[in-house]
Amino acid sequence: MSDGLHTALQYLTSIPAWYLATSVDDQPHVRPFSFAAIQDGKLWFCTATTKDVWEELLQNQRFEATAWWPGHGWLILRGRAGLEDRAAADVRDAGWRxxxxxxxxxxxxxxxxxxxxxxxxxxxxxxxxxxxKPLEL
Structure with a gap:
Protein backbone atom coordinates (compact mmCIF):
# COMPACT_ATOMS: atom_id res chain seq x y z
CA MET A 1 0.00 0.00 0.00
CA SER A 2 1.40 3.41 -0.94
CA ASP A 3 2.09 5.93 1.79
CA GLY A 4 -0.39 8.33 0.15
CA LEU A 5 -3.13 5.71 0.08
CA HIS A 6 -2.47 4.86 3.72
CA THR A 7 -2.56 8.59 4.63
CA ALA A 8 -5.88 9.09 2.79
CA LEU A 9 -7.41 6.08 4.56
CA GLN A 10 -6.14 7.37 7.90
CA TYR A 11 -7.83 10.75 7.32
CA LEU A 12 -11.11 9.06 6.34
CA THR A 13 -11.18 6.63 9.26
CA SER A 14 -9.81 8.79 12.11
CA ILE A 15 -12.89 11.01 12.25
CA PRO A 16 -16.61 10.25 12.77
CA ALA A 17 -17.69 11.45 9.31
CA TRP A 18 -16.34 12.95 6.14
CA TYR A 19 -18.22 14.43 3.21
CA LEU A 20 -18.74 13.19 -0.34
CA ALA A 21 -20.07 15.49 -3.07
CA THR A 22 -21.69 14.51 -6.34
CA SER A 23 -23.06 16.74 -9.08
CA VAL A 24 -26.04 16.02 -11.30
CA ASP A 25 -27.68 18.51 -13.68
CA ASP A 26 -25.45 21.34 -12.43
CA GLN A 27 -26.65 20.80 -8.86
CA PRO A 28 -24.08 19.72 -6.23
CA HIS A 29 -25.15 17.25 -3.53
CA VAL A 30 -23.11 16.73 -0.36
CA ARG A 31 -23.62 14.13 2.31
CA PRO A 32 -21.70 12.54 5.20
CA PHE A 33 -19.95 9.21 4.68
CA SER A 34 -17.94 7.26 7.22
CA PHE A 35 -16.77 3.95 5.70
CA ALA A 36 -13.58 3.54 3.70
CA ALA A 37 -11.36 0.52 3.11
CA ILE A 38 -8.47 -0.48 0.88
CA GLN A 39 -8.59 -3.42 -1.50
CA ASP A 40 -6.35 -4.13 -4.49
CA GLY A 41 -4.46 -0.88 -3.98
CA LYS A 42 -7.60 1.28 -4.19
CA LEU A 43 -9.92 3.03 -1.78
CA TRP A 44 -13.44 1.58 -1.57
CA PHE A 45 -16.59 3.18 -0.19
CA CYS A 46 -19.98 1.67 0.67
CA THR A 47 -23.52 2.91 0.16
CA ALA A 48 -26.90 1.43 -0.77
CA THR A 49 -28.69 1.21 -4.09
CA THR A 50 -31.71 2.77 -2.38
CA LYS A 51 -29.85 6.04 -1.65
CA ASP A 52 -29.79 9.15 -3.81
CA VAL A 53 -25.99 9.16 -3.85
CA TRP A 54 -25.95 5.87 -5.78
CA GLU A 55 -28.39 7.19 -8.39
CA GLU A 56 -26.29 10.35 -8.70
CA LEU A 57 -23.08 8.33 -9.20
CA LEU A 58 -24.80 6.30 -11.90
CA GLN A 59 -25.52 9.57 -13.73
CA ASN A 60 -22.13 11.22 -13.10
CA GLN A 61 -19.31 9.14 -11.67
CA ARG A 62 -17.12 12.13 -10.75
CA PHE A 63 -17.09 13.03 -7.06
CA GLU A 64 -15.08 14.92 -4.49
CA ALA A 65 -14.66 14.10 -0.82
CA THR A 66 -13.19 16.05 2.05
CA ALA A 67 -12.25 15.12 5.60
CA TRP A 68 -11.04 17.47 8.32
CA TRP A 69 -8.90 15.77 10.94
CA PRO A 70 -8.39 18.26 13.80
CA GLY A 71 -4.72 18.96 14.36
CA HIS A 72 -3.74 17.42 11.02
CA GLY A 73 -5.42 19.59 8.38
CA TRP A 74 -7.86 18.28 5.83
CA LEU A 75 -7.94 15.86 2.94
CA ILE A 76 -9.36 16.68 -0.46
CA LEU A 77 -9.96 13.60 -2.61
CA ARG A 78 -11.22 13.70 -6.19
CA GLY A 79 -12.00 10.73 -8.35
CA ARG A 80 -14.39 8.73 -10.43
CA ALA A 81 -16.59 6.04 -8.89
CA GLY A 82 -15.72 2.58 -10.18
CA LEU A 83 -19.25 1.19 -10.22
CA GLU A 84 -18.34 -2.47 -10.66
CA ASP A 85 -18.82 -3.89 -7.18
CA ARG A 86 -15.85 -6.22 -6.70
CA ALA A 87 -15.53 -5.81 -2.95
CA ALA A 88 -13.94 -8.78 -1.24
CA ALA A 89 -15.76 -10.65 1.51
CA ASP A 90 -13.78 -8.94 4.30
CA VAL A 91 -14.49 -5.46 2.91
CA ARG A 92 -18.20 -6.31 2.43
CA ASP A 93 -18.40 -7.58 6.00
CA ALA A 94 -16.65 -4.50 7.39
CA GLY A 95 -18.90 -2.15 5.40
CA TRP A 96 -22.06 -4.00 6.40
CA ARG A 97 -21.05 -4.00 10.09
CA LYS A 133 0.52 18.97 -0.37
CA PRO A 134 -0.31 16.42 -3.12
CA LEU A 135 -0.60 12.74 -2.17
CA GLU A 136 0.49 9.98 -4.53
CA LEU A 137 -2.31 7.44 -4.67
Whole structure:
Protein backbone atom coordinates (compact mmCIF):
# COMPACT_ATOMS: atom_id res chain seq x y z
CA MET A 1 0.00 0.00 0.00
CA SER A 2 1.40 3.41 -0.94
CA ASP A 3 2.09 5.93 1.79
CA GLY A 4 -0.39 8.33 0.15
CA LEU A 5 -3.13 5.71 0.08
CA HIS A 6 -2.47 4.86 3.72
CA THR A 7 -2.56 8.59 4.63
CA ALA A 8 -5.88 9.09 2.79
CA LEU A 9 -7.41 6.08 4.56
CA GLN A 10 -6.14 7.37 7.90
CA TYR A 11 -7.83 10.75 7.32
CA LEU A 12 -11.11 9.06 6.34
CA THR A 13 -11.18 6.63 9.26
CA SER A 14 -9.81 8.79 12.11
CA ILE A 15 -12.89 11.01 12.25
CA PRO A 16 -16.61 10.25 12.77
CA ALA A 17 -17.69 11.45 9.31
CA TRP A 18 -16.34 12.95 6.14
CA TYR A 19 -18.22 14.43 3.21
CA LEU A 20 -18.74 13.19 -0.34
CA ALA A 21 -20.07 15.49 -3.07
CA THR A 22 -21.69 14.51 -6.34
CA SER A 23 -23.06 16.74 -9.08
CA VAL A 24 -26.04 16.02 -11.30
CA ASP A 25 -27.68 18.51 -13.68
CA ASP A 26 -25.45 21.34 -12.43
CA GLN A 27 -26.65 20.80 -8.86
CA PRO A 28 -24.08 19.72 -6.23
CA HIS A 29 -25.15 17.25 -3.53
CA VAL A 30 -23.11 16.73 -0.36
CA ARG A 31 -23.62 14.13 2.31
CA PRO A 32 -21.70 12.54 5.20
CA PHE A 33 -19.95 9.21 4.68
CA SER A 34 -17.94 7.26 7.22
CA PHE A 35 -16.77 3.95 5.70
CA ALA A 36 -13.58 3.54 3.70
CA ALA A 37 -11.36 0.52 3.11
CA ILE A 38 -8.47 -0.48 0.88
CA GLN A 39 -8.59 -3.42 -1.50
CA ASP A 40 -6.35 -4.13 -4.49
CA GLY A 41 -4.46 -0.88 -3.98
CA LYS A 42 -7.60 1.28 -4.19
CA LEU A 43 -9.92 3.03 -1.78
CA TRP A 44 -13.44 1.58 -1.57
CA PHE A 45 -16.59 3.18 -0.19
CA CYS A 46 -19.98 1.67 0.67
CA THR A 47 -23.52 2.91 0.16
CA ALA A 48 -26.90 1.43 -0.77
CA THR A 49 -28.69 1.21 -4.09
CA THR A 50 -31.71 2.77 -2.38
CA LYS A 51 -29.85 6.04 -1.65
CA ASP A 52 -29.79 9.15 -3.81
CA VAL A 53 -25.99 9.16 -3.85
CA TRP A 54 -25.95 5.87 -5.78
CA GLU A 55 -28.39 7.19 -8.39
CA GLU A 56 -26.29 10.35 -8.70
CA LEU A 57 -23.08 8.33 -9.20
CA LEU A 58 -24.80 6.30 -11.90
CA GLN A 59 -25.52 9.57 -13.73
CA ASN A 60 -22.13 11.22 -13.10
CA GLN A 61 -19.31 9.14 -11.67
CA ARG A 62 -17.12 12.13 -10.75
CA PHE A 63 -17.09 13.03 -7.06
CA GLU A 64 -15.08 14.92 -4.49
CA ALA A 65 -14.66 14.10 -0.82
CA THR A 66 -13.19 16.05 2.05
CA ALA A 67 -12.25 15.12 5.60
CA TRP A 68 -11.04 17.47 8.32
CA TRP A 69 -8.90 15.77 10.94
CA PRO A 70 -8.39 18.26 13.80
CA GLY A 71 -4.72 18.96 14.36
CA HIS A 72 -3.74 17.42 11.02
CA GLY A 73 -5.42 19.59 8.38
CA TRP A 74 -7.86 18.28 5.83
CA LEU A 75 -7.94 15.86 2.94
CA ILE A 76 -9.36 16.68 -0.46
CA LEU A 77 -9.96 13.60 -2.61
CA ARG A 78 -11.22 13.70 -6.19
CA GLY A 79 -12.00 10.73 -8.35
CA ARG A 80 -14.39 8.73 -10.43
CA ALA A 81 -16.59 6.04 -8.89
CA GLY A 82 -15.72 2.58 -10.18
CA LEU A 83 -19.25 1.19 -10.22
CA GLU A 84 -18.34 -2.47 -10.66
CA ASP A 85 -18.82 -3.89 -7.18
CA ARG A 86 -15.85 -6.22 -6.70
CA ALA A 87 -15.53 -5.81 -2.95
CA ALA A 88 -13.94 -8.78 -1.24
CA ALA A 89 -15.76 -10.65 1.51
CA ASP A 90 -13.78 -8.94 4.30
CA VAL A 91 -14.49 -5.46 2.91
CA ARG A 92 -18.20 -6.31 2.43
CA ASP A 93 -18.40 -7.58 6.00
CA ALA A 94 -16.65 -4.50 7.39
CA GLY A 95 -18.90 -2.15 5.40
CA TRP A 96 -22.06 -4.00 6.40
CA ARG A 97 -21.05 -4.00 10.09
CA UNK A 98 -20.18 -0.31 9.90
CA UNK A 99 -23.54 0.68 8.39
CA UNK A 100 -25.43 -1.56 10.83
CA UNK A 101 -23.57 0.23 13.64
CA UNK A 102 -24.96 3.51 12.30
CA UNK A 103 -28.51 2.17 12.60
CA UNK A 104 -29.03 1.07 9.00
CA UNK A 105 -30.37 -2.43 8.43
CA UNK A 106 -29.43 -4.91 5.71
CA UNK A 107 -29.73 -8.66 5.30
CA UNK A 108 -26.04 -9.29 5.83
CA UNK A 109 -22.93 -8.31 3.87
CA UNK A 110 -24.28 -9.81 0.64
CA UNK A 111 -27.58 -7.92 0.70
CA UNK A 112 -28.09 -6.77 -2.91
CA UNK A 113 -29.00 -3.29 -1.63
CA UNK A 114 -25.42 -2.82 -0.36
CA UNK A 115 -23.03 -1.58 -3.01
CA UNK A 116 -19.32 -0.87 -2.88
CA UNK A 117 -17.51 1.42 -5.29
CA UNK A 118 -13.83 2.01 -5.85
CA UNK A 119 -12.06 5.33 -6.28
CA UNK A 120 -10.71 5.46 -9.83
CA UNK A 121 -8.34 8.13 -11.20
CA UNK A 122 -7.78 9.56 -7.71
CA UNK A 123 -6.21 12.90 -6.94
CA UNK A 124 -5.63 13.90 -3.34
CA UNK A 125 -4.14 16.69 -1.27
CA UNK A 126 -3.48 17.25 2.41
CA UNK A 127 -4.17 20.89 3.18
CA UNK A 128 -3.82 23.39 5.95
CA UNK A 129 -4.22 27.14 5.92
CA UNK A 130 -0.76 27.64 4.42
CA UNK A 131 -0.21 24.86 1.88
CA UNK A 132 -1.66 22.06 -0.24
CA LYS A 133 0.52 18.97 -0.37
CA PRO A 134 -0.31 16.42 -3.12
CA LEU A 135 -0.60 12.74 -2.17
CA GLU A 136 0.49 9.98 -4.53
CA LEU A 137 -2.31 7.44 -4.67
Missing amino acids: HLEGLGEHYDGPDDPKLVFFSVEDPQAWICNHDEW
